[in-house]
Amino acid sequence: MPSSTVPNKLTGRRSPAAAWFAENGALAALVVLVVALSLLSSDFLSVTNLLNVGVQAAVTAILAFGATFVIVTGGIDLSVGSVAALSAIVLAWTATSAGLPWPVAVVVSLAVGVVCGLVNAALIAYGKLPPFIATLAMLGIARGLALVISQGSPIAMPDAVSHLGDTLGDYLPIPVLVMLVMGVIAAVVLNRTYPGRAMYAIGGNEEAARLSGIKVNRQKLITYALSGVFAAVAGIVLASRLASAQPQAAAGYELDAIAAVVIGGASLSGGKGRALGTFVGALILAVLRNGLNLLSVSAFWQQVVIGVVIALAVLVDTLRRRGTN
Amino acid sequence: MPSSTVPNKLTGRRSPAAAWFAENGALAALVVLVVALSLLSSDFLSVTNLLNVGVQAAVTAILAFGATFVIVTGGIDLSVGSVAALSAIVLAWTATSAGLPWPVAVVVSLAVGVVCGLVNAALIAYGKLPPFIATLAMLGIARGLALVISQGSPIAMPDAVSHLGDTLGDYLPIPVLVMLVMGVIAAVVLNRTYPGRAMYAIGGNEEAARLSGIKVNRQKLITYALSGVFAAVAGIVLASRLASAQPQAAAGYELDAIAAVVIGGASLSGGKGRALGTFVGALILAVLRNGLNLLSVSAFWQQVVIGVVIALAVLVDTLRRRGTN
Amino acid sequence: MRAERDHGVSAEILKAEGLRKVFPGVVALDGVDLSLRPGEVHVLLGENGAGKSTLIKILSGAYRPDGGRVSVDGQPVDIRAAGDAQRLGIATIYQEFNLVPQLTVAENLALGRPPRRFGLVDKKRMERQAKALLDRVGVDVDPATPVSRLGIARMQMVEIAKALALDARVLIMDEPTAVLTTGEVAKLFTIVRQLRDEGVSIVFITHHLEEIAEIGDRVTVLRDGRSVTEVPADTPQDELVRLMVGRPIDQQFPRQTTERGEALLKVSGLGRRGVFDDVTFEVRAGEVVGVAGLVGAGRTEVARAVFGADRYDAGEVVVRGNRLAPGDVHAAMEAGLGLVPEDRKGQGLVLGADVAENLGLVTMRAATRAGFVDRAGQRRAAAKVAEQLGIRMTGLDQEVRTLSGGNQQKVVIGKWLVADAGVLILDEPTRGIDVGAKVEIYQLINALTASGHAVLMISSDLPEVLGMSDRILVMARGRLVGELPAAGTTQDDVMALAVTDVEGPRAK
Amino acid sequence: GSSGDGGSGSTSSGGGDIKIGMSVSTLNNPYFVQLRDGAEAEAKKEGVTLTVTDAQNDASQQVNQVQNFTSQSMKAIIVNPVDSDAAAPAVKAADRVKIPVIAADRGVNGAEVAQTVASDNVAGGKLAAQELAKQLGEKGNVVVLQGTAGTSASRDRGQGFAEGIAAYPNIKVVAKQPADFDRTKGLDVMTNMLQSNPDITGVFAENDEMALGAIKAVGAKAGQQVKIVGFDGTPDGLKAVQAGTLAATVAQQPKLLGQQAVQAAVKAAKGEDIAKTVAVPVKVATKENAADFQ
Numbered sequence A, B: 001m002p003s004s005t006v007p008n009k010l011t012g013r014r015s016p017a018a019a020w021f022a023e024n025g026a027l028a029a030l031v032v033l034v035v036a037l038s039l040l041s042s043d044f045l046s047v048t049n050l051l052n053v054g055v056q057a058a059v060t061a062i063l064a065f066g067a068t069f070v071i072v073t074g075g076i077d078l079s080v081g082s083v084a085a086l087s088a089i090v091l092a093w094t095a096t097s098a099g100l101p102w103p104v105a106v107v108v109s110l111a112v113g114v115v116c117g118l119v120n121a122a123l124i125a126y127g128k129l130p131p132f133i134a135t136l137a138m139l140g141i142a143r144g145l146a147l148v149i150s151q152g153s154p155i156a157m158p159d160a161v162s163h164l165g166d167t168l169g170d171y172l173p174i175p176v177l178v179m180l181v182m183g184v185i186a187a188v189v190l191n192r193t194y195p196g197r198a199m200y201a202i203g204g205n206e207e208a209a210r211l212s213g214i215k216v217n218r219q220k221l222i223t224y225a226l227s228g229v230f231a232a233v234a235g236i237v238l239a240s241r242l243a244s245a246q247p248q249a250a251a252g253y254e255l256d257a258i259a260a261v262v263i264g265g266a267s268l269s270g271g272k273g274r275a276l277g278t279f280v281g282a283l284i285l286a287v288l289r290n291g292l293n294l295l296s297v298s299a300f301w302q303q304v305v306i307g308v309v310i311a312l313a314v315l316v317d318t319l320r321r322r323g324t325n
Numbered sequence C: 001m002r003a004e005r006d007h008g009v010s011a012e013i014l015k016a017e018g019l020r021k022v023f024p025g026v027v028a029l030d031g032v033d034l035s036l037r038p039g040e041v042h043v044l045l046g047e048n049g050a051g052k053s054t055l056i057k058i059l060s061g062a063y064r065p066d067g068g069r070v071s072v073d074g075q076p077v078d079i080r081a082a083g084d085a086q087r088l089g090i091a092t093i094y095q096e097f098n099l100v101p102q103l104t105v106a107e108n109l110a111l112g113r114p115p116r117r118f119g120l121v122d123k124k125r126m127e128r129q130a131k132a133l134l135d136r137v138g139v140d141v142d143p144a145t146p147v148s149r150l151g152i153a154r155m156q157m158v159e160i161a162k163a164l165a166l167d168a169r170v171l172i173m174d175e176p177t178a179v180l181t182t183g184e185v186a187k188l189f190t191i192v193r194q195l196r197d198e199g200v201s202i203v204f205i206t207h208h209l210e211e212i213a214e215i216g217d218r219v220t221v222l223r224d225g226r227s228v229t230e231v232p233a234d235t236p237q238d239e240l241v242r243l244m245v246g247r248p249i250d251q252q253f254p255r256q257t258t259e260r261g262e263a264l265l266k267v268s269g270l271g272r273r274g275v276f277d278d279v280t281f282e283v284r285a286g287e288v289v290g291v292a293g294l295v296g297a298g299r300t301e302v303a304r305a306v307f308g309a310d311r312y313d314a315g316e317v318v319v320r321g322n323r324l325a326p327g328d329v330h331a332a333m334e335a336g337l338g339l340v341p342e343d344r345k346g347q348g349l350v351l352g353a354d355v356a357e358n359l360g361l362v363t364m365r366a367a368t369r370a371g372f373v374d375r376a377g378q379r380r381a382a383a384k385v386a387e388q389l390g391i392r393m394t395g396l397d398q399e400v401r402t403l404s405g406g407n408q409q410k411v412v413i414g415k416w417l418v419a420d421a422g423v424l425i426l427d428e429p430t431r432g433i434d435v436g437a438k439v440e441i442y443q444l445i446n447a448l449t450a451s452g453h454a455v456l457m458i459s460s461d462l463p464e465v466l467g468m469s470d471r472i473l474v475m476a477r478g479r480l481v482g483e484l485p486a487a488g489t490t491q492d493d494v495m496a497l498a499v500t501d502v503e504g505p506r507a508k
Numbered sequence D: 001g002s003s004g005d006g007g008s009g010s011t012s013s014g015g016g017d018i019k020i021g022m023s024v025s026t027l028n029n030p031y032f033v034q035l036r037d038g039a040e041a042e043a044k045k046e047g048v049t050l051t052v053t054d055a056q057n058d059a060s061q062q063v064n065q066v067q068n069f070t071s072q073s074m075k076a077i078i079v080n081p082v083d084s085d086a087a088a089p090a091v092k093a094a095d096r097v098k099i100p101v102i103a104a105d106r107g108v109n110g111a112e113v114a115q116t117v118a119s120d121n122v123a124g125g126k127l128a129a130q131e132l133a134k135q136l137g138e139k140g141n142v143v144v145l146q147g148t149a150g151t152s153a154s155r156d157r158g159q160g161f162a163e164g165i166a167a168y169p170n171i172k173v174v175a176k177q178p179a180d181f182d183r184t185k186g187l188d189v190m191t192n193m194l195q196s197n198p199d200i201t202g203v204f205a206e207n208d209e210m211a212l213g214a215i216k217a218v219g220a221k222a223g224q225q226v227k228i229v230g231f232d233g234t235p236d237g238l239k240a241v242q243a244g245t246l247a248a249t250v251a252q253q254p255k256l257l258g259q260q261a262v263q264a265a266v267k268a269a270k271g272e273d274i275a276k277t278v279a280v281p282v283k284v285a286t287k288e289n290a291a292d293f294q
C-alpha cells in the first residue's frame, strides 16, 4: 500500500505504529474498511485495484492537502474544485490556442492557482469577508472563467503534460506519485516551516498569534496561495488523466476535499489537522467508492452507503478517542 | 415589497429604519443591488417581478431560516437540500403509491424532516461527530433514500398540497406567504424562546452554556430537528411549485442556504445570526439571479457575476462596519 | 475547632471525602477532604496546580470524580451536571470566565434560566433583574452591553453577579479577586460578609494571602492533590506559606533596584477618542515602572496601543529613538517591545496547542532559517523556561488548555522571557500565580532590569506595584493623573490619586 | 442494479456467466434512468449480470468506474460518456486489457470502441428547431433554456438548435439562459425571462425537465400562445405532449438505447462481430404520435 511511505515523514519524533493509530483514528477506520472490503470482494485486494484506488484518490487528496492549510488556520476553501478546473483550462488553452510551449503553460496554470488563492486571502484578510463567502464567490468566478475561456467545450491537453496521467513502467501511476510528493510537501510545510507553524497558531487563537508578532494577514495570503497551487496541481493531474481539460471538471469536489480533511482529524474551528490524516481521509473516500463499485451496489443505494460509512468511520475515531480519555 | 412587514417583529425594541441598517449591513447591499437593477432593467421594478423574486427566494429562504438555528449554535447543516427532497418525495409517495390521505402524508413528510434532524443531532451531540461530517453523511443518505423511494423518477404531488405553489387572489403567491410565516417563526424562536436563546449561548461559549445548566445535547437535538422541519417545509413548497416531487430537487441548495445565512451577518463560528439577516441574504441571492436573467447575461458569465456580486455585497457590509467602529 | 467538626453531620452543609480525579498523565486530586459549615467563608489554599479548581469543578458538576464522596446536608449526592449543582443550591464562579461574549450582560446573568412569560423570554423583566443584580455588586454597566465589550475586571463582576442571581446556599468563588482592584475587592468582601451573615457558605480561593485573614474563617490547604491540613484563617501568613509550599519564603517583594540607563520607551501625547488622552511617560533601561489605577482607568488600552495591538488617534511611541508605526505589532516587536496581555485565554495562549508550542510562539520567527523552524532548538529553549518558572505539567507536550490557571499564566509570561524583549509590558502579570511562583517572577524581573532591560508593569495588586516598581504612574479615567516614587509611598497615596476627579475621556 | 454474490471468482467463463459493467453519466435525470432500465431489462432477458454505476456527471469518476470494471474482470463495458473527449483514456485502459467497450448515447472521441449506439444530440437539436418553427408558422420570438454550462449535452443540443433555427429568418432567438437541466430552475429562469420578453411565442428547452418548468412558468398560455419544445422524451415529457402543454419533445428512446447497448455488449463479450455504429433514431414526439413512445 502506498500509504506506508509517508507516515515516517509526517509523525516526526514519535516512533512506532501504535503512535499513529493513537493519533490518527481515521487510520483505524481505513483499516477496518480495507479488511471488510477484502472479505466482501475478491477483486479488492489486488495490486492493480489498489493502484486504481490510489489513482482515484489522487485528485481529491491533492485538493485536500491544500484545503488542510486553510482549515488549519480556521478558514475554509470552497473554491478548490473550480480553481482546479480553471487552472487546467488555462493550461490547455495557453498550450493550444495561445500556442505557448507547454512548460510555460504549466507555469501560467500554477500562477492562476496562486492568484485565485491570493484573491481569496485578500478578501478575507483585508476585506474581512468570512472565508466561506470569499471562497464561495471564487467558486463561481473561477468556474465561470473556465467556461468563458473554454467557451464551454473541453480543450485537449498538450501531450507532454498528459503523460502525468500515465503509468511509470508497468505499475506506478504518476498521479499516485504526484499525490505522494504533494503530501510530503504539505507535511513538511505544516510541520517544519514558519508559515506552517503560523497556520496552527492563527487557527488556534488568531489574536494571540497577532500579539505574538505573527503577521496574520501575510500568513493568510501564503495559506490560501498554497491552497490555490495545490488546486492547480490537482486540476492538471485530473485533466491529464482525461487527456482533456473540462470546464466542468472537479465540480463539487470541495466538499470531498473538506470531508477528507475533517475525516483525517482536523477541526473546522482551526488549529488542528495533519497531512497524514488528510491523506487517510482521502483514501477512505476513494476506497469506499471503489468498493461500492466492486460490490455492484445499486447506484441509488450508493449515496446512502457512502453517507453511513463516512459517519461510521468518524464515529469509530471519536468513540476510540473517548475510550482513551 | 414584502420585506417591510417583517423587520418590526425582528428588531424588537430599537425603533427606526436607521437601526436596521446599522445592524443589518446586508440590507444596505440589497438596496444597492435593487437600485442598480432598476436602473439597468426597466422590467425589474414591477410588482409581478418583485413577487417573482419573492417566490424564487422562498425555498432558499426557508432552508436558510432552518440553517440559521444550526449556524447560531456554531454548527453547520449540509443536509438541508437533500432532506427537503426526501421529505417531498415521501409526501408524494405516501399520498400516491401508499394511498394515504394528504394531511397524513404532510405530517409524515414533516416527521421525516424531524427524524433526519434528530439523527444529525444525535451523531453530533452523542457521537461527537463534527457537524460538517454528520450532516454531509446525511446529505448522501437522504438523497439516496429519495432516489430509492422514487426509483429516480419524479412523483406527482397530491393536488391539495400543490395549491401551496399557487397564488392567493390575483397577487399573493403562497410560497411568499409561507416564507414570511417561517421567517417570523424563526425570528420568534431565536429571539424569544428558551431554545433560541440557548442556541446563542451554545454557539457563543458551549462550555459556559453547559456550566450554566443548559442541557446542551438536548438543545442540539431541538436545533437540528428545527432545521429538519424547515427543510421539509421548503421541500414541500418546492415540490408544490412544480406539482411534482423530484428526487434531485434542491441539490446543492445547502451552499445557497448557508450563504444566505452568512451574507445575513451570521458567523460560522457561532453565537451570531438573525432571521431578518438571513431573509435579506436569501433575497440578495434571488434578486441577483433574477436580475441576471432579466439582463440576459450569458450563461458562462453568470457564475462570474454572481461570485463578484456576493463578494461585493458582503464587502459593503464589512467596510461599513469598519467605518463605524 | 476540630472537636466541633466531629460532633455531628448536621453542622455541615457540604462535605467531600477522599475525592480523587485523574486526568491522562496527572493525578489532579488524590484524596481531598473538605467540610463546609453554614455561614462560613472557607478558604482553599494551594500552589498552582494543587487541585483547587479541580475540586470545585467536581462540586459544581463540571467534572465527575473518579473516587470519593460528596454529601449535602448529610445526604450523599451525585452531582452529574451543572443543573444538579444548581438544584442543590451550589453556585460557582469559575476561575476562567464562563460568559458568552456575543450575548448581553443581562442575557449572561440569566443564562440557562431566562424569565419567561407565556413561554416566551421576557426581555424587559430580564433587564430589570440584571440591573438589580448589577447594582447589588456595585458595577456600573448597561445590561444591554454585549459582554465582549467589557474588560476583564467588569467581566469578573458580571460573573459574581451571575452567581449571586442563583440565591445559592453554597457559593464557590475560584480566585474572584485575581483581576479586581482594591475598590472592587472591598465591594466584593462587603457582599461576601453580607451573604455569610445570611447563612450562605462560601468557598473562597485566592493567592492573595492578606485576604485570607480579612475574609476567611477556616483554611483548607491543598498540596499536590491532597488536602494536607485545615487551619483557622488567622494563622500567620508565613505559616500558611510553609504549609502550602512546604518551605518558607523570606521576602515577598525582592525588588533590587538597578541603575537607570537611557530612556528605552518614550510615549508622548498618546490618545484615542473616548478611551485615553494625552498619555505621556517614559521608561528607562534598568527600571520597573508600575501603573496603578482603578478598573477601567484605561491602563490596558494604553498598553495595547503602545504595543501596536490597537490604533491610536494622537501622539507617538518611540522606542530607542525610533518612532513606531501605529497599529503594527510586528514593528513594535522588532523595536524590542513585548506585551504580556491581561486576558490569557483570549489573547495570550493558543489553548489547543502544547506548552512547547506556546512558549515558542514569539521566537518562532527568529528560530526560522530558510523558512524552516528549528523546532528542536525551540523545544530546548521552552524546556529551560518551563524549568525556570516551575511550570507544573506532564511534559512539554501537554495541551495548555489542561494546565491550571496559574500555570497557564506562567506560560504567557514565559513566552516573552524566551523572546528577551528590551522593554517588557506586563499587564497584570501575576494574576492567579501562587506566592512562591510570584517571587520567582519578581526575581526574573530583577534579572531583566539588571541586564539593562526595562519593564512597564500594570497591576491591580497594590502591594505588588508598591513592592516591585521604581516609579508608579497612576491613571484615572483615561488620563495619567500622577507619578509617585515607589519608596515611601503607601497604598493610600496611590488610591487618593486613582480616584481623583479629573476631566477624562471616559464617562465615569 | 443486480448485485451478484460478491464475485465468486474470475475464472468461470460459462455462457451464462457474462459480467457486464455499465457506467451511466448520471442518474439525476429520468432520461438516463430509462436508459438504465432498458439495459437492465435486456440483461435480465439475456441472463447476464449487469453492474450499473452512476458517474454523477463527473468525467473523472467515470474513468474511475471503468477502471474498477477492468479490475473486476468484466467481459464487456458499456460507457454512457459524461463527456466524449474525457472518456477516451478510460476506453484506452479497457482496450489495453482487451475488454470491449460499447459507447451508449454519446460517442467517444480519440479512442476505439467496439460499437457506438447513439442518438445524435446535434441532429436532435436541429429536429427540435424544425418542429418549433413548424408549430410557430416560421415566425416569432424564441428563447432557449440551456442546460448546465459546459456539458456536452447542452453544447450539442444548443448547437443543433442554433443551426436549425438559422434557416428561419423570421424566427428570432431573443434570449438564452442557463437553467442547469433542472425543473425548478427552468420554472424560475423562464419566469424571469418572461418579465423582460413578454412577447415570447416559442421556447426550446434543452431537456424535458426544464421544459416542464417552463410550462409552469408560462401557465395557461403553454401550448396555446407559447409553444414549448423539449428534449429527451421522458415519461413526464410525453405526458405533457399528450396534454398539449408541451408542443413537442425530441424523443431519443432511451430504453431502446439501453437495450441495444446490452445486446451489443453481450455479442462483443462472446467475441462475435458487431457493427461499428448503430443509430437509434431520434424522433419528434408530438401530440399525434406521443402514445407510440410510451
Ligand SMILES: Nc1ncnc2c1ncn2[C@@H]1O[C@H](COP(=O)(O)OP(=O)(O)OP(=O)(O)O)[C@@H](O)[C@H]1O
Residues within 6 Å of the ligand: C023, C024, C026, C027, C028, C046, C047, C048, C049, C050, C051, C052, C053, C054, C055, C095, C392, C393, C401, C402, C403, C404, C405, C406, C407, C432, C434
Ligand atoms: N482537563 C485536564 N486534563 C489534564 N490535566 C488537567 C486537566 N485539568 C486540570 N489538570 C491538571 O490537574 C492539576 C490541578 O489543576 P487545577 O486547575 O485544579 O489547579 P489549581 O489548584 O486550581 O491551580 P491554580 O492555582 O493555578 O488555578 C494540574 O496539574 C492540571 O494540569
Ligand SMILES: Nc1ncnc2c1ncn2[C@@H]1O[C@H](COP(=O)(O)OP(=O)(O)OP(=O)(O)O)[C@@H](O)[C@H]1O
Residues within 6 Å of the ligand: C149, C150, C151, C152, C153, C154, C293, C294, C295, C296, C297, C298, C299, C300, C301, C458, C506, C507, C508
Ligand atoms: N468608564 C468607562 N467608560 C467607557 N468604557 C469603559 C469604561 N470602563 C471600562 N470601559 C470599557 O471596558 C474595557 C476596559 O475594561 P477594564 O476594566 O479592563 O479596564 P482597562 O481599560 O483595562 O483599565 P485597567 O487596565 O486600568 O483596569 C474597555 O474595552 C472599555 O471600553
Ligand SMILES: [Mg+2]
Residues within 6 Å of the ligand: C052, C053, C054, C095, C174, C404, C405, C406
Ligand atoms: Mg485554579
Ligand SMILES: [Mg+2]
Residues within 6 Å of the ligand: C151, C152, C299, C300, C342
Ligand atoms: Mg486592565
